Amino acid sequence: MNAESVSRRSMLLLALLLAAVIPWIVPNFYTFLLTKVLFLSLASASLILLAGYGGMLSLAQVAFYGVSGYIVAYLALRTGVSFLPTVILAILGATITGALFAFIAVRTSGLYFLMMTLALGQIAFFGAFQWARITGGYDGMVGIPAPVVFGQVMASGKAAYYFTLVPVLAGFYWLHRMVRSPFGVALQGIRDGDVRMAALGFNVKVHRFLAIVFSAMIAGAAGVLSTYFYGMMSPQLVSLGAAVTLLFISLLGGIARFEGALIGALVFVLLEDYASVFTARYNTIIGLFFILVVLFFPKGIAEIFRRKKRAVL
């Protein structure tokens, strides 16, 4: 093990330790913001898997996020289904949506793929609006009770933080392993040259299909966490605006690698919070900040921390 990987390892341990104790250090309000950072970064990571590693830019992540969010809301408010089956059904719903979408979308690439994802996102948004009997329409569904895990109600700020932290870490760990696995290296090969990958014996469509399904599964997990966090679900969270915000977070942090998701979500949430104290037009400030980042760090803020290009293998 060389010095660089030792220092990376110790940095990672330090970051994990910090993530574990931070709710006991910072005021409750920041714990609340950090919880938001966590599930937003998981949603962003699901996009980075597709766009950064797979070369498939997507505006459909909010649809997967929304399907699982609405399933949680519906089961928690209208049925007596308990926590664990609720989560499983919600993620399953997002995954199946991803699979159905992928079945059609793998036939396209580039801009056409982007348009397909836009269409799916809009279907989800208008579906959420129109199917009011199930989704609550414009008002959405409010008053979702805090989840009960091992007999503990995850109601307090700290409990909600840890309830979010554990699955987000698990998600990032899986993604980290995935992009170093045969599947992940091949996915990056497809990003750089799909014709060539076919000539090497890879079934590009199957690969893309699976990448979309995995991405939908992770976006679905983020949707579950978001719904429990807000205690509500509304069409606003599935809108085109939400899709663009997710894209914005990913680009801000750096869409090429997963670190970008965490950095992007952290900067976005803090920026939104600070800017909204000063002005109601906080989106203008966020926009200006984005322009600065694009001008000086076109590969995202994560690029600042990367002195040298690193290989996966």
Place this chain on the structure above:
Amino acid sequence: MDEAGTERMDTNTVLQLNSVSKNFGGLQAVCDVQMRVTHGQRHGLIGTNGAGKTTLFNLIAGDLPVSTGTIVLFGTDVTTMPVHKRTRLGLRRTYQTPALFNGLTVRENLYLALLGNDPPMRHLSCWKSAFKDTEKLNLVQSTAETVELSRRLDDKVGDLSHGERKQLEIGMVLSTNPRLLLLDEPAAGLSVHEREVMKDLLRSIASDITLFIIEHDMDMVIHLADRITVMYDGVVLAEGDPKQIQADPDVQRVYLGEAINGTGA
């Protein structure tokens, strides 16, 4: 014509094209091509620009569908078979402009070439690290030595020179134990030194791997090929051993004339 199309395949035949044509709208890029490549052959394919050589390769590899005719590879009719399945039969190709994975390292590129040869289910393993597959990484190492890239293993392919990219591409196809290699202008754009490296590399390829090579460097074709097909405007103009081709008056007129005069023969 029909008799020729039904010519019997013997086990020695690696590739057979039966009346293969390709139209792009009104343009006939490849017209009624009939040919056979046998096991272990070094088969050169030459012709002027626009003669349809690369199109023919695209048809054989499956990157483009044929308009009419059939393609038989290792005794199997592959006319409508997708690219990745033809690859599984043992066909590999390189491109005029190397098509590599620029965002990945030399090691990862060579690794992917090997992974492509594994059973498809293994391509989808998404937990085990690719990095710990020592068997493949050892083979990657030895391939890199063969193509003189062992010092570049950790560099991004986007940072390689044109010559190194050509070497890497050959390494990628060689490491997978192909049965038939389609090489599209392996020496194009290389410096004099790189050209020598490439020539040695091609000569060192095991004789049971059949080579089908498009090349403009006549010197290279004549020294490497034991059989040459000449294409002109989408049709096969002549076929024979290098001596016959050099002596063929039609070929001299459309293609070789300049080269032969140029070498002062």
